[in-house]
Amino acid sequence: MRLVLGSASPRRLELLAQMGVEPDAVRPADIDETPAPREEPRPYCARMAREKAQALTLGADEAGLTADTTVSLGRRIMGKPEDRAEAGAFLRALSGRRHRVVTAVCLRVGDEYRAREVVTRLKMRPLSEAEIERYLDTEDWRGKAGGYGIQGPAGAMISWIGGSYSAVVGLPLSETATLLASIGKGPAA
Numbered sequence: 001m002r003l004v005l006g007s008a009s010p011r012r013l014e015l016l017a018q019m020g021v022e023p024d025a026v027r028p029a030d031i032d033e034t035p036a037p038r039e040e041p042r043p044y045c046a047r048m049a050r051e052k053a054q055a056l057t058l059g060a061d062e063a064g065l066t067a068d069t070t071v072s073l074g075r076r077i078m079g080k081p082e083d084r085a086e087a088g089a090f091l092r093a094l095s096g097r098r099h100r101v102v103t104a105v106c107l108r109v110g111d112e113y114r115a116r117e118v119v120t121r122l123k124m125r126p127l128s129e130a131e132i133e134r135y136l137d138t139e140d141w142r143g144k145a146g147g148y149g150i151q152g153p154a155g156a157m158i159s160w161i162g163g164s165y166s167a168v169v170g171l172p173l174s175e176t177a178t179l180l181a182s183i184g185k186g187p188a189a
């Protein structure tokens, strides 16, 4: 069976490569990422991963892998910031607080959807306004949920993590390996 990665994220491709998996094709799935009224972060994230999988066009011999990463501060959903001002607002809200990063991964095989969700807890140390502005200047926040990337300069802002580092970066390696094993692929096959 061929594996199609339904993602435009270079991180997801790299994380697959880290476990020795190279997809046969990469087909980014474009969906509407607007949360529903009062939708909570975890169900929202699971719905996004599933809708990305549903949006994929797959051949009969193809399985599709998609994922979604969402930062959650209490019930608040923080997706990819629209602009610098929104990234700054996210960071000011996260500064000195604990939050969660939810990553949902979905494997579509025919009309069957096999899904996993991973919740990682993190603590961001208090950030000064000057530090936030310097980070925003790096542009590293672009395209990253919550307006930060733990794998870049923002790694120095995270004082504690409980859960899966790879899930925060975009793909939980262990759970993805389990899903891929169900189609005979990856390190756990």
Ligand SMILES: Cc1cn([C@H]2C[C@H](O)[C@@H](COP(=O)(O)OP(=O)(O)OP(=O)(O)O)O2)c(=O)[nH]c1=O
Binding pocket: 006, 007, 008, 009, 011, 012, 028, 029, 052, 067, 068, 069, 070, 071, 080, 101, 143, 144, 145, 146, 148, 149, 150, 151, 168, 169, 170
């Ligand atoms: C919190 C955090 C998120 N991110 C990234 C992972 C995801 O790429 C992004 C969240 O956006 P997503 O909507 O999950 O993914 P995407 O739009 O980049 O790609 P696609 O939907 O095509 O798969 O934030 C980091 O790289 N590091 C981090 O520390």
